[in-house]
Amino acid sequence: MNDLVHVTMTVNGTEVSHSIAPRITLADFLRQTLELTGTHAGCEMGVCGACLVILDGRVVHSCLTFAVQASGAAIETVEGLSERTAIADLQEAFHQRNALQCGFCTPGMLMTAHALLSQPGVPSREEIRDALSGNYCRCTGYEAIVDAIEKVARDRDAGVIAQASEEVSA
Amino acid sequence: MSVLTPLDRPNSYIGRSVPRPNAKRLLAGRGRYVTDITLPRMLHVAYVRSPYAHARILSIDTQTAREMPGVRLIATGEDLAKLCTPWVGTMDHFKGMKSPPQLPLPVDKVVWSGQAVVAVVADTRALAEDAAEAVYIAFDELPAVVDIDAARAPDAPVISPELGSNLCFHGKIDTGGVEDVFAGAAHVVEEEFHFGRHTAVTMEPRAIIADYDASEGQLTVHHATQTPYQFQDIYARHYGLPESRVRVIAPDIGGSFGMKLHMYHEDMAVIGLSMMLGRPVKYVADRIESFVSDIHARDHRVRARMAADAEGNILAMDVEDVTGIGAFSAYPRTSVVEGNQVYRLMGAPYTFRNYRADLQVVFQNKVQMSQYRAVGHPVACTVTERLVDMIADKTAQDVFDIRSRNMIADDAYPCTSPTGYQFEALSHHACLARLKAMMGYERLRAEQAELRTKGIHRGIGIATFVEITNPGPAFYGVGGARISSQDGAIVKITPSGDVHCSISVTELGQGTETIIGQIVAEHLGVDSNRIKVMTGDTDTTPHGGATYACRGAGIGGETALQAAKKLKANVLAVAAAILQDEPEKLDIHSGWIVDAATAQQRMELSEIARIAYFRSDTLPPGTQAQLSVAHHYAPQGYPFAFTNGVQACHLELDVETGLVKILKLWVVEDCGRVINPLLVDEQIRGGVVQGLGAAFFEECVYGDNGQLTNGSLADYLVPMAVEMPDIEIGHVETPTLDTQLGAKGVGEAGTAAASAAALNAMNDAMKPFGGTVAQVPMTPARILKALGHI
Ligand code: FES
Ligand code: FES
Numbered sequence: 001m002n003d004l005v006h007v008t009m010t011v012n013g014t015e016v017s018h019s020i021a022p023r024i025t026l027a028d029f030l031r032q033t034l035e036l037t038g039t040h041a042g043c044e045m046g047v048c049g050a051c052l053v054i055l056d057g058r059v060v061h062s063c064l065t066f067a068v069q070a071s072g073a074a075i076e077t078v079e080g081l082s083e084r085t086a087i088a089d090l091q092e093a094f095h096q097r098n099a100l101q102c103g104f105c106t107p108g109m110l111m112t113a114h115a116l117l118s119q120p121g122v123p124s125r126e127e128i129r130d131a132l133s134g135n136y137c138r139c140t141g142y143e144a145i146v147d148a149i150e151k152v153a154r155d156r157d158a159g160v161i162a163q164a165s166e167e168v169s170a
Numbered sequence: 171m172s173v174l175t176p177l178d179r180p181n182s183y184i185g186r187s188v189p190r191p192n193a194k195r196l197l198a199g200r201g202r203y204v205t206d207i208t209l210p211r212m213l214h215v216a217y218v219r220s221p222y223a224h225a226r227i228l229s230i231d232t233q234t235a236r237e238m239p240g241v242r243l244i245a246t247g248e249d250l251a252k253l254c255t256p257w258v259g260t261m262d263h264f265k266g267m268k269s270p271p272q273l274p275l276p277v278d279k280v281v282w283s284g285q286a287v288v289a290v291v292a293d294t295r296a297l298a299e300d301a302a303e304a305v306y307i308a309f310d311e312l313p314a315v316v317d318i319d320a321a322r323a324p325d326a327p328v329i330s331p332e333l334g335s336n337l338c339f340h341g342k343i344d345t346g347g348v349e350d351v352f353a354g355a356a357h358v359v360e361e362e363f364h365f366g367r368h369t370a371v372t373m374e375p376r377a378i379i380a381d382y383d384a385s386e387g388q389l390t391v392h393h394a395t396q397t398p399y400q401f402q403d404i405y406a407r408h409y410g411l412p413e414s415r416v417r418v419i420a421p422d423i424g425g426s427f428g429m430k431l432h433m434y435h436e437d438m439a440v441i442g443l444s445m446m447l448g449r450p451v452k453y454v455a456d457r458i459e460s461f462v463s464d465i466h467a468r469d470h471r472v473r474a475r476m477a478a479d480a481e482g483n484i485l486a487m488d489v490e491d492v493t494g495i496g497a498f499s500a501y502p503r504t505s506v507v508e509g510n511q512v513y514r515l516m517g518a519p520y521t522f523r524n525y526r527a528d529l530q531v532v533f534q535n536k537v538q539m540s541q542y543r544a545v546g547h548p549v550a551c552t553v554t555e556r557l558v559d560m561i562a563d564k565t566a567q568d569v570f571d572i573r574s575r576n577m578i579a580d581d582a583y584p585c586t587s588p589t590g591y592q593f594e595a596l597s598h599h600a601c602l603a604r605l606k607a608m609m610g611y612e613r614l615r616a617e618q619a620e621l622r623t624k625g626i627h628r629g630i631g632i633a634t635f636v637e638i639t640n641p642g643p644a645f646y647g648v649g650g651a652r653i654s655s656q657d658g659a660i661v662k663i664t665p666s667g668d669v670h671c672s673i674s675v676t677e678l679g680q681g682t683e684t685i686i687g688q689i690v691a692e693h694l695g696v697d698s699n700r701i702k703v704m705t706g707d708t709d710t711t712p713h714g715g716a717t718y719a720c721r722g723a724g725i726g727g728e729t730a731l732q733a734a735k736k737l738k739a740n741v742l743a744v745a746a747a748i749l750q751d752e753p754e755k756l757d758i759h760s761g762w763i764v765d766a767a768t769a770q771q772r773m774e775l776s777e778i779a780r781i782a783y784f785r786s787d788t789l790p791p792g793t794q795a796q797l798s799v800a801h802h803y804a805p806q807g808y809p810f811a812f813t814n815g816v817q818a819c820h821l822e823l824d825v826e827t828g829l830v831k832i833l834k835l836w837v838v839e840d841c842g843r844v845i846n847p848l849l850v851d852e853q854i855r856g857g858v859v860q861g862l863g864a865a866f867f868e869e870c871v872y873g874d875n876g877q878l879t880n881g882s883l884a885d886y887l888v889p890m891a892v893e894m895p896d897i898e899i900g901h902v903e904t905p906t907l908d909t910q911l912g913a914k915g916v917g918e919a920g921t922a923a924a925s926a927a928a929l930n931a932m933n934d935a936m937k938p939f940g941g942t943v944a945q946v947p948m949t950p951a952r953i954l955k956a957l958g959h960i
Contacts, residue, residue, distance in 0.1 A: 021296070023296065031206070036199075037199075037202070037205075037206035038198075038201075039199070040205075040373070040374070040424070041205075042883075043883040043884075044456060044457060045457070045883065045884060047884050048373065050373055077199065079199045082198045091197040091198065095190075095194055095197060098189060098190065098193070098848050098849060100196060100197065100679070101425075101678075101680060101852065102196075102372075102374070102424045102678060102679030103193065103196025103197070103422065103424070104203065104372075104374045104424030105373050106197060107199050129891040129892045130892050132890070132892070133890045133891055135890075136371075136888055136890065137373070137891075138372060138425045138856075138888065139425055140852055140855065140856050140859075141854075141858055141894065141897050142859065142890075142891040142894050143855055143894075143897055144852050
């Protein structure tokens with residue numbers, strides 16, 4: 001159990017390399033080893049969505065992924081998306097609409113929203129609510145989150161905000 | 171010419187939808203929660219927990235565990251009892267209340283399944299968990315007291331024999347004459363209600379790091395709590411430390427809702443573990459631990475009757491509430507407050523004067539039940555509002571009409587409820603009228619009738635509520651609990667003319683820092699972006715009650731307002747000395763000292779600050795500029811600022827499956843002066859969703875032997891986006907005259923009445939079938955049972 005294994009991966013564009021215990025989850029690796037605390041853990045069983053990250057272009061639960069499974073992969077967390085301003089319009093809409101209170105669910109919400117809006121078309125409110133059904137928020141009434149995502153979807157569609165299209169699937 | 175509103179004045183921020191500056195940090199993933207904090211040489215604790223709901227501890231064998239990798243300390247109840255004095259969760263003003271003494275970890279027996287028994291401290295949490303598995307505890311299982319009736323039975327095993335029975339508290343209210351009123355009433359309705367246990371499920375679980383430095387005798391605690399001063403007091407008193415040597419820091423908090431203001435055994439143990447080791451020790455509950463050790467809420471069985479005359483005028487209520495609180499009363503706020511608010515808030519919106527109630531608070535072998543968002547409100551509101559609907563049925567009146575007939579008139583204030591609550595000014599009729607218009611009531615009823623003919627069954631339910639906010643010292647202080655009803659603010663001007671404000675009310679995501687910034691900016695006369703607000707650190711902020719019972723805006727905001735005015739007077743005195751003018755002739759606008767009459771700019775605030783801090787030699791002799799003020803405010807006047815409102819729920823019931831689609835919620839709320847509508851509305855919506863969770867999904871389910879059977883987020887249902895409707899909100903504003911600010915609380919309003927509105931809507935939908943429900947959560951199985959399908 002305590003024999004260490006070596007993992008190498010690209011996290012937010014930077015290659016990282018560490019020796020870790022094989023039982024370390026990707027969530028713990030990001031949070032504890034790399035001190036990237038933007039990714040949160042709420043349930044550690046794949047239901048709350050607080051821990052969502054992008055792994056090779058797909059949104060995955062980092063609490064259900066072992067760090068060794070992610071070896072060789074490219075990972076992006078909320079910090080990375082923030083720094084390269086990929087979700088700046090979403091963050092601004094969340095801010096203006098007060099689509100967060102304690103902010104603990106928020107990185108996961110942004111990941112889901114980012115993945116949803118990377119698909120073609122403008123999702124309806126029902127589709128947004130449906131897409132968010134793997135993200136628990138205990139503070140808001142969800143409505144502000146739906147409003148914020150809906151606004152960005154419409155703005156992007158109208159070309160108000162030029163956004164390099166990138167494919168991210170849920 | 172345009173009409174000027176108060177919002178057109180310079181620096182007018184109160185009443186504006188200002189986004190929260192601190193939210194940007196959270197959106198960038200730069201929140202700093204206790205779960206994120208790592209200290210040098212920090213260790214981690216895992217607890218060995220009891221598998222039994224009730225058992226004697228025969229022996230504890232830690233030999234194997236001690237030798238496992240990374241283990242630094244294994245501590246038992248006896249070890250911690252040497253350092254920590256016991257606590258008892260009672261308050262004097264609940265006459266006859268009793269509860270057993272508690273210690274961080276039990277010494278001889280366990281009283282609920284999941285109770286922490288042994289602490290294992292190791293280099294990492296994983297290593298601590300490995301070693302915890304190797305601790306062997308021999309238990310002698312005792313009969314578990316689970317059901318509230320079983321707990322009260324004469325031959326029931328007594329959980330704490332020294333108390334003599336399983337009754338924690340017995341309360342009675344009787345205005346007299348109730349029997350006679352019921353005997354002579356034209357209509358009497360009666361129901362037995364069941365309210366399940368549910369729990370807070372904060373997305374960030376409980377988290378704490380205790381760091382004891384023996385060289386200075388200093389204890390620093392990073393604690394995910396809403397009430398840091400309360401814990402400073404508790405840690406100092408129970409561990410025998412000077413209060414000035416105990417610092418509690420509450421950084422970003424990932425959800426709280428009342429759950430993070432109670433004393434938890436594991437948290438108390440962490441303090442002792444750090445003292446034993448002289449190193450920082452961190453405890454973060456995992457989700458299963460949260461389910462078995464966070465406080466649970468509600469758990470009531472209420473039998474209630476309501477009497478009315480032939481026209482449907484309510485004459486009296488008669489209520490019997492039994493509530494189960496676990497094996498002891500929570501500390502330091504006690505577990506009686508919930509039941510106390512249930513039986514005092516019954517019937518609060520209505521005019522009747524005859525009321526009788528009996529409250530029994532009983533011990534059982536479950537985790538503690540205590541204060542959670544909208545303490546007691548949903549229970550009182552659901553019982554009252556369902557009975558009112560039943561009277562409406564009996565007298566063939568519309569649910570709006572029966573309420574307007576019986577609600578206290580908007581011009582009848584001040585007045586007192588039969589239970590002794592003093593209402594300064596409520597607005598039930600205005601809110602009801604507003605709601606009816608907002609929801610398009612007549613159209614909904616017509617649509618409902620038409621859809622019924624097609625086999626589509628929709629229900630419309632409304633619920634009126636009264637919420638307790640801005641509690642004064644009568645809430646906890648009179649009972650002897652060291653919980654403050656006052657708050658403090660320190661506001662200072664920096665040498666460059668910026669404003670720094672540290673306050674005792676805490677930020678939990680509801681926007682405290684933002685509204686305090688708005689209030690200070692407006693009353694001091696500066697731009698809000700020049701204000702920094704600090705919260706949540708007992709070393710750097712003044713003492714105060716912090717955030718509980720909806721007091722952040724009403725009490726914390728008033729404190730900041732008064733502090734800002736005091737500081738402004740100081741600034742103007744210095745400015746007058748420099749400008750050779752009268753202070754009364756000056757004012758501050760947007761960081762400039764201006765001529766009060768003409769608004770002409772005279773001198774920048776930053777210039778005053780520069781002179782005061784760096785060139786005091788140029789001030790007139792005898793001038794000592796006071797550009798920092800400390801100010802405290804405690805509520806006076808009314809013991810509480812009651813708010814009111816009304817909610818409506820529209821839902822569709824599938825009578826074949828018992829599944830429900832919640833179509834829409836409407837809320838009209840009167841919280842007095844609204845400081846930031848954007849934040850207020852989202853608070854209400856969040857509260858509504860928690861109320862709907864209680865109504866339809868959330869329940870801590872126990873087996874007969876006292877085991878929690880759904881302790882994970884896969885088994886315990888919390889409301890998700892896809893199940894929640896859009897929620898429309900309207901406001902009526904009746905400011906309290908007790909404060910200059912006029913704000914009352916709003917954080918619990920959403921939760922207070924959502925389940926009541928939902929229950930009434932469900933019964934409305936079921937009307938064609940003759941079944942009724944009087945139990946929450948209204949699960950599909952319970953609905954099908956009510957419909958007679960199973
Ligand atoms: S922590 Fe991964 S889904 Fe909840
Ligand atoms: S903002 Fe607190 S959990 Fe979503």
